[in-house]
Amino acid sequence: MGGAGHCNGTVQIKHHGVWKDIAFGYYIFDPWTLKAADVICSRLDCGSAVNAESGLSGLYMDFIWAISPYCVLSTSTLMDCVRTNSFEKATMFLTCSDSVKLVHGSSLCSGRLEVWSNQPWCSVCEEDLDHNDAEVVCRELGCGAPSLLQGALYGEGEAPVWTSELQCEGNESAVLDCRRSSSAGKTCGSGKAAGLTCTDPGGVRLVGQLSHCAGALEIQYQGVWRLVGDQHKKWNLKYGALVCQYLDCGSAVSVTRREDSKYTLKWWVSFPCVKLTSGLWDCVGLDGSNYASSGVDVVCSGTNEHKLCLKLNSP
Structure with a gap:
């Protein structure tokens, strides 16, 4: 309303x-x-x-x-x-979004592309999607720049094939602002429905240590970097593994709760959400940050310090 x-x-x-x-x-x-x-x-x-x-x-x-x-x-x-x-x-x-969505992806910024244009949701043929088109799709969804275009990456859907072809210039704010050419009667071969991965608009980092693969967990959301709170003691190795994977830092070695000397604003992460997706940005609480004294420290196997310890303790 x-x-x-x-x-x-x-x-x-x-x-x-x-x-x-x-x-x-x-x-x-x-x-x-x-x-x-x-x-x-x-x-x-x-x-x-x-x-x-x-x-x-x-x-x-x-x-x-x-x-x-x-x-x-x-x-x-x-x-x-x-x-x-x-x-x-x-x-x-x-x-x-009015006219576009990505389905069956690991986050809201990845999936098989479907568009709406005065008809049911339709799949788009991979050959009909170029980089300019992908730029507009990612922008309309509030995501970052496109990083991967690949057919069959997110499965074949039951949606009919779109009977138009996008001809975006790349600077439009929405897909339906783009010029389109008719391709009536077009069919997509098996595995040819367009899949798209956009970068997340936020970010994840570990700070306070010499290596970028260890430290206090921070997430960028709505353009603001803040520490992640752990007031309810739910962060564990499983969730830490998502952080390490995101940072290309191997697996999680340890996830510990850290107590700060004072309460500060921190982002909250929904764990039921994290269980259903590998995306961390779309699992940050939308109702703003909250004051907390507890944070999260993560150490990944990709840290130089951890590799050195393994070498020194090896037979």
């Missing part, structure tokens, strides 16, 4: 016959993420989730519906995730 189209605006849900805004940031221990918001975009038959921000339900606190983002990621029935006891002021203003 209140957006430029049905793919952006304040999110409402009808429950017990009543339409109400949904609470944003109600579940502190499992924050809303772009990955969870993507489920709502899909329900609206829109593209991928691009951004979500907190809004206001009114001048005063009022009862609004709440939806558990953990539940949203683990079930296909959205209504099973509604809670009716939320007394909140913050609501969700969600922006989905």
Whole structure:
């Protein structure tokens, strides 16, 4: 509601016959993420989730519906995730892409390309997608520059083949702003549906040590670098392995909780989200950062220090 189209605006849900805004940031221990918001975009038959921000339900606190983002990621029935006891002021203003999405990828910035143009979602033939087209797709999805174009990388879909061919110049803000030529009757051979990987718009790094493969975990989100909090003691080797993989630093050797001398703003990461994706950026809590005194230290096998220790202790 209140957006430029049905793919952006304040999110409402009808429950017990009543339409109400949904609470944003109600579940502190499992924050809303772009990955969870993507489920709502899909329900609206829109593209991928691009951004979500907190809004206001009114001048005063009022009862609004709440939806558990953990539940949203683990079930296909959205209504099973509604809670009716939320007394909140913050609501969700969600922006989905209107005409493009990447499906079956490891993050919101990778997958098989599908487009919408006054018809059901359609696959795009690999031969019809060039670098300029990919630049526009990644930009519309709020991702970084394209890094890989490859057919069959994300499986073959059931979507029909798009009957147009993109002719983007590369500077358009959305796919449907590009010129298109008709290719009616075109079919894609097996394994020829276009797959695309864009770089994440954020970043991950380990700081405070001599090696870039060890140190305190920081994530860049919304253009801001902050330490990652571990108030609930959930970071372990499994999640640390994703950090090491992202940094091309081998496997995780240790993941430890670090106590700071004072509370500072830190990003939160949703672990139910991390379990379903290898992307860390789209699992950062959308309801902002929180104050915490605990952080996360990660050591990967790619560190020079660890390799030296292994050599010194070898027979």
